[in-house]
Amino acid sequence: MKNLLLASTCLGGGLLMAAAWAGQAPDSAASGDVPVSSRDRVYAAEQFSNTVSVTDPGTNTLLGVIRLGDPQPGNLSPLYRGQVLVHGMGFSPDHRTLAVVSIGSNSVTFVDTATNAVKHTTYLGRSPHEAFFTPDGREVWVTVRGDDYVSVIDAATFAEKRRIAVPAGPGMTIFSPDGEYGYVCSSFNPETVVISTAHHEIVGRVRQDSPFCPNIAATPDGRQVWLTLKDVGRTMVFDARPPFGVIRSFETGPITNHVNFAATPGGTFAYVTVGGSNLVRVLRTDDFSEVATIPVGKLPHGVWPSGDGTRVYVGLENADALAVIETATNTVVAEVPIGQAPQALVYVSNAVPQGDGRQGLQPLGLAANTTQLSLGTPGTEDALTSVSLFDQGLTQVLQASVTGLQPGRPYMLALSGMPDGSGALQPLAAFTANPAGAAIVDAVGPIRQVVQGDAGTARRYLVIATREAGQPGVVQQMQRR
Numbered sequence: 001m002k003n004l005l006l007a008s009t010c011l012g013g014g015l016l017m018a019a020a021w022a023g024q025a026p027d028s029a030a031s032g033d034v035p036v037s038s039r040d041r042v043y044a045a046e047q048f049s050n051t052v053s054v055t056d057p058g059t060n061t062l063l064g065v066i067r068l069g070d071p072q073p074g075n076l077s078p079l080y081r082g083q084v085l086v087h088g089m090g091f092s093p094d095h096r097t098l099a100v101v102s103i104g105s106n107s108v109t110f111v112d113t114a115t116n117a118v119k120h121t122t123y124l125g126r127s128p129h130e131a132f133f134t135p136d137g138r139e140v141w142v143t144v145r146g147d148d149y150v151s152v153i154d155a156a157t158f159a160e161k162r163r164i165a166v167p168a169g170p171g172m173t174i175f176s177p178d179g180e181y182g183y184v185c186s187s188f189n190p191e192t193v194v195i196s197t198a199h200h201e202i203v204g205r206v207r208q209d210s211p212f213c214p215n216i217a218a219t220p221d222g223r224q225v226w227l228t229l230k231d232v233g234r235t236m237v238f239d240a241r242p243p244f245g246v247i248r249s250f251e252t253g254p255i256t257n258h259v260n261f262a263a264t265p266g267g268t269f270a271y272v273t274v275g276g277s278n279l280v281r282v283l284r285t286d287d288f289s290e291v292a293t294i295p296v297g298k299l300p301h302g303v304w305p306s307g308d309g310t311r312v313y314v315g316l317e318n319a320d321a322l323a324v325i326e327t328a329t330n331t332v333v334a335e336v337p338i339g340q341a342p343q344a345l346v347y348v349s350n351a352v353p354q355g356d357g358r359q360g361l362q363p364l365g366l367a368a369n370t371t372q373l374s375l376g377t378p379g380t381e382d383a384l385t386s387v388s389l390f391d392q393g394l395t396q397v398l399q400a401s402v403t404g405l406q407p408g409r410p411y412m413l414a415l416s417g418m419p420d421g422s423g424a425l426q427p428l429a430a431f432t433a434n435p436a437g438a439a440i441v442d443a444v445g446p447i448r449q450v451v452q453g454d455a456g457t458a459r460r461y462l463v464i465a466t467r468e469a470g471q472p473g474v475v476q477q478m479q480r481r
Contacts (some may be wrong), residue, residue: 019094020143022220022263024131024305028177028264030222034307034349041113041351044302044315044322045089045100046339048390049089049367050075050082052089052100053338054116054320054357057306057313057347058264058322060334064361066116068102068109071366071392075104083121085109086170089302089344090132090140095351099131099140101344108142110158113351116281116360120158124151129187129214130172130344134197135179143170145187152200164200167191171213176240177222182383183240185213192227194217194244204244209234210435212459215258217266219285226270227255233436235272237288248288253277254403254438257301258344261285262309262327269327271312273300276403276438278386280314282330292330296323296373298386299401301342315342318388320370339367340390341399368392371448375464375477377404378421385477387462389448396448398428400441403465405433406475410467413441415450421463421475430467451479 004282034040038058045052050069055062069075069082084104091098097119098111110119126146127184133155140153141164148168154161158462169188175197176226181204182195190211194204212231218224218240224247225240233256237248254276262269269291272281280300282292298318305312305327312325316336322342324334351357371390374383384404389396398413410432414425416459429443450460461479465472 001007010107022268022309024263024307024309025176025217025220025261026174027360028219029221031220033309033351036306036308036311038350039352040307040347042304042313042322042345043089044096044338044342044345045086046276046367047085047087047103047341047343048392048399049340050084050086050102051339051367052086052098052197052358054361055322057311057324060336060338062338062364063358065339065367066111066360067362068100068118069105072395072397073392080111083109085429085441087343088130089346091135091346091348092186093135093137095348098348099133101128101131103127103129106142108153112354113348114353116357122153122158122160124160125149129170131473132173132175134182135175135177138474139191141173141182143162143173143184145169145171150182150184150195164195166193172216172226174216174218176218177220181240183216185216187212187214192238206244206246207269208250209236216257217261219261220263220468221268224285226259228252228259228272230256231436233274233276233438233446248287251282253279254436255299255440257402258303260303260305260312262301262312264309264327271303271305271325273303273314275299275301275317275401278438280312280325286352294325294330294332296332297321297335298388300450304345304347306347308411312410313345315345317341317343318372318386318399320367320388320390334418334422337364337368339364340370340397341388366393371396371452372452373462374480375400375462377462378475378478383480384479385464391448395444395446397442398445398447402431402433402439402441403437405437405439405464407433407435409433411439412465412467412472413443414463414465414472415460416463416475416478417458417460419461419479421461421465421478425463425465425472425475426460427472430470
């Protein structure tokens with residue numbers, strides 16, 4: 001212990017960081033740490049620009065994007081052949097292959113990490129969500145959330161070889177570090193199932209506190225599994241071994257998104273992204289005490305540790321950025337611009353053993369153009385809802401990260417001709433607040449031109465109003481600028 005604590009290395013910025021301590025998720029704690037270097041890569045799946053951003057963590061520099069598809073309206077054509085809603089991500093144990101899931105085109109694209117070239121695209125059932133390789137590297141399990149099975153793909157041929165029936169709406173699969181179990185949470189049913197990796201059979205079930213789990217992760221020591229519940233803003237922990245009993249369930253905040261772990265000299269910590277609060281919560285995995293809350297920017301989503309646990313990387317869905325957290329101080333030390341609405345992300349150590357790894361990469365281009373707004377309660381200075389307008393050319397995709405509403409009530413995102421939200425309202429999108437009083441609301445159109453009053457267009461203002469008989473009613477939140 002003493003020797004480990006005394007051994008140290010000086011990394012960027014002159015900060016003294018602890019030496020290698022233990023393996024990082026999803027690897028076993030017995031695996032060696034890999035110091036951060038420019039051979040590593042951080043990849044983020046970006047659902048509105050249909051890109052995968054490629055960042056060098058050694059310099060915190062965006063190297064470019066892998067363009068898997070086009071923005072709207074080109075991707076609406078019946079002749080379109082690219083990917084739509086690039087969303088999920090996993091990687092092979094040898095760190096040579098990415099698996100990138102596109103929800104809208106029902107596909108998994110396999111990408112060579114060293115060359116950024118697409119190896120193969122496999123098409124599956126309705127709305128696959130996430131994919132990950134088994135620890136032995138032989139299979140890729142893909143949760144087909146729009147249906148009721150996990151697709152098992154042969155990692156050598158990229159062909160689907162079987163399906164494992166699970167409760168409808170499987171959200172994500174992650175494996176125990178030893179490869180014995182696959183843990184599959186559900187986005188449509190309040191149940192996580194545990195599957196024998198060798199036999200492809202369900203061997204355990206865990207009751208979820210709510211039906212909507214988007215993300216699940218196993219601790220490197222193989223003892224715990226953590227899952228997030230986006231609709232109720234909670235996080236659950238259960239025993240990774242039989243009988244898979246629930247250990248703890250606790251509130252983390254509205255739009256709780258993803259969870260992952262960093263093993264450090266001070267212990268192993270869970271990093272939970274809370275989109276509705278624009279922060280990351282840091283909790284110990286031994287006693288579940290909270291040690292920090294880190295403001296990171298708008299709508300944090302995917303999260304992954306570096307190969308040595310000294311950094312944690314967070315995708316900011318409504319800021320088109322990658323936040324870099326230093327785990328020794330739990331502070332944001334860098335922010336990297338990336339593509340539109342990053343979802344899942346992964347950190348892959350030694351992804352590029354030789355060369356500069358820039359082949360096939362393209363600049364951000366149109367994906368770099370985003371307008372950001374906020375909404376709050378009339379008569380106050382609060383900013384409860386963040387809004388991003390992702391440029392698609394002549395139109396924008398609007399995404400609002402809504403908080404501060406009455407749970408279960410119907411609402412309307414609308415446009416008003418007056419700054420205070422008075423007068424007639426033009427509906428944009430109807431939605432219902434989830435049990436945490438939050439929601440993610442999307443709309444498409446020439447919205448930037450309207451809210452900014454471009455080219456002679458009369459300026460209008462975004463509001464959130466109650467929804468009564470299908471029409472907007474009383475304004476609850478209004479545009480701040």
